[in-house]
Amino acid sequence: MKFLQPLQMGRLIRRYKRFLADVRLPDGAEVTAHCPNTGSMLGCQPDDARVWLSASDNPKRKLKYTWELVETAPGVLACINTARPNHQAREAIEAGRVPSLAGYAGCRSEVRYGAEKSRIDLLLSGHPSRPDAWVEVKNVTLAEAGTGFFPDAVTERGQKHLRELMAQVAQGDRAVLFFVVNHTGIDEVRPADHIDARYGQLLRQAVEAGVEVVAWRADLADEEGNPSGGLSLTEPVPVVLDE
Template sequence: MHYNEIKQGYFIARPNRFIAHIELDGQVEVCHVKNTGRCRELLTPRAVVYVECHHDPRRKTKYSLIAVRKGSLLINMDSQAPNKVVAEWLASGELLPGLTLLKPECRYGTSRFDFYVETPQQKLFIEVKGVTLEENGIAMFPDAPTERGIKHLDELAQAVRYGYAAAVIFVIQMRGVTRFTPNRRTHAAFAEALRRAQQAGVQVLAYDCDVTPDGLSLGKQIPCCF
């Protein structure tokens, strides 16, 4: 996936989870943050950021925050991007050859999963989680407690018990990590729910990404450690 008209700037402040103040061409601009997570380890004073410029007069802000540099890493922060790259990947047939149905935003039980797909061999629910948290080369999720995430995992496990296949895909929005692990320190209950789901037959997959200031594409599979 690609973005249009990208500019480089510097992070100044984040008054709330929806907007940030950034410096662009020597001027302070208000920018929409496309990620409501905490991202405290990313949005540090004077961090180099990349924003997309919009020319829609109906928008409240002219810019959207797309990516940020953290040391040698370039990290995509767009929370909508993981679903888009997984949709492209599924449509290409690389993950599931012989795909006959691809349906986004599909309800099951009390959850709405990101994708429902069918092949001649299986019916599969897929939930996608974007990952922007990294420590010492290890990617982790979540960066804040997520009861919604636990609910998704438990209902994926229930779907497996009723004869469906199910998977959760962690899209690591950077390149350069060695493995993925649930962030037990931040939300131990999510880590336990992920273990329960895997034991119930839910596939747990993690992939890194090739990130540029104006694009994101799925990379290689990364080991998952519990």
């Protein structure tokens, strides 16, 4: 998965009203970019951080730029655009790069399901010998000393998704929590018990109930720590559930 056009580098001035970010471009001009992330973005908005924006020529758009990447530490990049992970996971699955989810003939997005009226990110069907797989995708960008944590804020919605996944397993289907690791400084993923203890409890219960958990890292940066131009998932990352 590649960006359609080269990204524009700038310096973060501030993020505000959740969906807006002011950025200073190299020529000194200041622009307001769309921030496609409703979360806390903990650790992903350092003062004066280098950021990268995608640009649109669509005249109907209110804002030309969209915030895509941020340098959280020297040479360490994170993708904050939460519209990307579903596409990243789908591309990797359909390309056969995720062995545990290979062999499915069909993949649908945003399918309604569950007693709590959720929408699953990806529904895989048509495997010759395995049941349908309900795949919930989560973006991991909170990093501390090489460990990625999810969530970065208390998430009742995320708790609901875990309950829904457990219900699908109870009905005889597969259910998968898919962590997309969009941070080059993360080497393992853990539940953020220090942020949302209930989510951590539910995640462990879900695994005991048969929900599968996988994590894959994206190729955000080149050897110099600059954007590689790609978002493809390239390697698995261990998920650690020890408390």
